[in-house]
Amino acid sequence: MINKLFYSRIEAWLNQSRSDEEFRENSFVFVSLTILIAILSFLLYYNVFIIFIPILALIHGMGVVSGLAGYYFLKNRRSTRTAGIITVTIMTTISLLFIIGTQNREFALAFCFLTPVIAVFILGYKLGSFFSLINFAVVAYFCLTEMQNWHPVPFDTISFIHLTIIYFFLFSISYFYDSGRRHTMRLLKESNLQLKALSTTDVLTGLPNRLKMEELLLNFDEVKWIAMLDVDDFKSVNDNYGHDIGDRVLKVIAKQLANTIGDDGVAGRWGGEEFLIAFYISDVDAIEKKLIELQAKIAAKNFGLERNVTVSCGATPHQSHMHRTAFRRADEALYRAKASGKNCYKLDMTAIGMEALQ
Numbered sequence: 018m019i020n021k022l023f024y025s026r027i028e029a030w031l032n033q034s035r036s037d038e039e040f041r042e043n044s045f046v047f048v049s050l051t052i053l054i055a056i057l058s059f060l061l062y063y064n065v066f067i068i069f070i071p072i073l074a075l076i077h078g079m080g081v082v083s084g085l086a087g088y089y090f091l092k093n094r095r096s097t098r099t100a101g102i103i104t105v106t107i108m109t110t111i112s113l114l115f116i117i118g119t120q121n122r123e124f125a126l127a128f129c130f131l132t133p134v135i136a137v138f139i140l141g142y143k144l145g146s147f148f149s150l151i152n153f154a155v156v157a158y159f160c161l162t163e164m165q166n167w168h169p170v171p172f173d174t175i176s177f178i179h180l181t182i183i184y185f186f187l188f189s190i191s192y193f194y195d196s197g198r199r200h201t202m203r204l205l206k207e208s209n210l211q212l213k214a215l216s217t218t219d220v221l222t223g224l225p226n227r228l229k230m231e232e233l234l235l236n237f238d239e240v241k242w243i244a245m246l247d248v249d250d251f252k253s254v255n256d257n258y259g260h261d262i263g264d265r266v267l268k269v270i271a272k273q274l275a276n277t278i279g280d281d282g283v284a285g286r287w288g289g290e291e292f293l294i295a296f297y298i299s300d301v302d303a304i305e306k307k308l309i310e311l312q313a314k315i316a317a318k319n320f321g322l323e324r325n326v327t328v329s330c331g332a333t334p335h336q337s338h339m340h341r342t343a344f345r346r347a348d349e350a351l352y353r354a355k356a357s358g359k360n361c362y363k364l365d366m367t368a369i370g371m372e373a374l375q
């Protein structure tokens with residue numbers, strides 16, 4: 018319940034759904050930034066109103082302002098990386114200042130254990146490791162050069178070795194965990210893309226399938242015209258030469274379609290021996306020219322049969338919000354082409370939206 022509320026607040030603030038790919042990383046940076054800002058705000062208050070140490074108040078104040086800049090990059094600029102770098106920089110700087118300022122009192126050195134865990138998870142195992150190692154190098158420098166001056170007791174070599182062991186232990190765990198996680202995410206993303214491609218591609222012809230074409234018609238206003246194509250007397254191809262030859266004919270037609278349409282649109286397989294072309298061009302003459310070219314190319318193609326293969330076609334203007342109407346008109350135009358002898362095309366020029374007004 019609390020978890021749900023917590024995530025829905027973050028979703029609202031980030032204006033991003035939990036199912037978005039970047040949500041996990043964005044929310045992690047958001048939470049880290051929020052905790053950091055809360056701690057720094059408390060320290061700012063403490064150093065201004067309770068003990069009044071202006072220099073510390075200034076440092077913590079700068080930390081709070083930088084944290085707010087991190088929020089800005091995360092929310093407004095959608096730059097998780099910049100917000101992450103800001104978070105880790107604040108955290109590293111403050112912890113370094115704390116280590117230097119308080120020396121080995123209050124386990125100040127334990128702060129150098131933060132970076133392998135936080136930086137590696139926030140910035141990823143590559144950039145995060147870089148940050149963390151730099152931070153550790155600075156800490157090591159202080160330990161090794163200032164050992165004798167360390168208060169309240171001198172810092173000894175064994176303590177430094179213990180510190181190094183714990184640091185590298187945490188570093189290795191974080192590094193391998195994050196690199197493994199990112200590798201798994203990459204594999205998952207790749208297989209999702211492959212699955213998506215498979216689910217929207219027609220297995221036989223390799224063209225976009227009906228699902229993909231419907232998505233295109235529904236969502237893209239760039240589709241200005243559509244054309245339905247149907248292979249003439251295809252049943253007799255199957256009956257006389259068998260389904261394998263029929264399949265080969267469909268594949269050749271699909272290739273011809275894709276080559277002829279080129280950048281002027283997208284051709285997909287609608288189902289059976291029917292294809293659909295979504296044209297991005299709206300000039301009627303150019304569309305007629307394309308359809309004539311396509312029909313001529315298919316009719317002239319040698320399929321290795323003792324007969325020609327031809328296609329009939331019906332085309333009409335299209336708008337995404339009226340795509341069912343456009344589709345029905347194209348189908349009716351195709352029917353007229355079939356009825357008037359096949360191997361020809363018919364256009365339905367009715368302005369889109371007219372039927373809705375009638």
Ligand SMILES: Nc1nc2c(ncn2[C@@H]2O[C@H](COP(=O)(O)OP(=O)(O)OP(=O)(O)O)[C@@H](O)[C@H]2O)c(=O)[nH]1
Pocket residue numbers: 221247248249250251252253255259260261262263264267288289290355
């Ligand atoms: N080989 C093969 N045949 C298919 C495929 N999908 C549908 N068909 C066949 O396509 C034929 C379509 O036949 P009909 O709908 O009667 O149409 P037609 O013979 O083309 O006649 P018209 O449309 O009037 O020109 C049927 O025999 C289906 O079995 C396929 O993927 N491969």
